[in-house]
Amino acid sequence: MKAMMLTGIRKMNIMDIPEPSIKNSNDVKIRMSVMGICGSDIHYYTQGQIGSQKVQYPFTVGHEGAGVVVEVGNAVKIVKPGDHIAIEPAMPCRECDQCLAGRHHTCRKLKFLGCPGQAEGCLMEYIVMPEKSCFPLSGNLNSDHGSISEPLSIGIYAEKMSGGTRGRNVGILGFGPIGMSVMLASKIQGVDNIYVTDLINERLAIAGKEGAIFTGNPLKENIVEKIKKEVPLGLDLVFECCGKQEAFNQAVDLLKPGGKLIVVGIPEFDTWLMNVETTRRMEISIQFIRRQVGCVENALEMMKNGTIKINNMVTHRFPFQKAKEAFDLVADYRDGVMKAMIDF
Helix, strand or coil, rough: EEEEEEEEEEEEEEECCCCCCCCCCCCEEEEEEEECCHHHHHHHHCCCCCEEEEECCCEECCCCCEEEEEEEEEEEEEEECEEEEEEEEEECCCCHHHHCCCCHCCCCCCCCEEEEEHHHHHHHEEEEEHHHHHEECCCEEEEEEEEHHHHHHHHHHHHHHCCEEECEEEECCCCCCCHHHHHHHHHHEEEEEEEECCCHHHHHHHHHHHHCCEEEEECCCCHHHHHHHHHHCCCEEEEEECCHHHHHHHHHHHEEEEEEEECCCCCCCCCCCCHHHHHHHHEEEEEECCCCCCCHHHHHHHHHHCCCCCCCCCCEEEEHHHHHHHHHHHHHCHCCCCCCECCC
């Protein structure tokens, strides 16, 4: 079968590799339909690593996927051949202290699609996943919904871990797919006002369409000053969704005393820096987000019943053979890209 594999920094080639097969009774073999490009995929593409997770070439990235079941193990009961499914990329052991505590996302032996040293990604024609990572798509849900359920789940989880956005003034710094997912999750909870910043004007336009009360580009204006004019006492919550030190600093400046900073973005550096006096005297709480836990079904149900609409999420599509073009587009933030999808 064909796999699109990383072969170096910003290098990618189609390779012929063995087609995977059912090995365990709970295995599900899937023919990929669509894959969304995530920011973490871009880190591996342009940097070759995220922290200690370093790519050993050749390697296949990709974890936001949906496909069609083609074969199942003899113990599989939830899905059957022909079913269209969303793919949860995490494969926890379900036996360690973290799993038993309900923290499957911090499993001691976690395997995750497209994560170096754990599992090859889904940018290939077929993959095999455990049944518990497969979620049937029903009703009006299509493969795009299945793929987007992964980043949307992170947004839902981040909103939950914030302590709740209902009736609060909220900042979202970085309005890529994760920032947008946080916004969609916050809107359905009854958030008061949402203030959005990003470096791409087309993304800010989408934020405006989605109901942001303020949108601003930090390269063109003092967003802290402008938002503080609107909310002099400061914001209740700020979601840092771009992994930038500048955004982290802006988030601290925007928060009111006792406010909460939720760090969702993945930085390319090793150490966050913070002003000790400001964060201590204001008693700011900081919550880091690690993917999500238990939110995939909620994401799918919300899209199914129309509570959450993803009409403005996907902006670009590419065939499998042109995956490198897609990765270059996203890596360079060109053409106002929000979410690029690859069709198989």
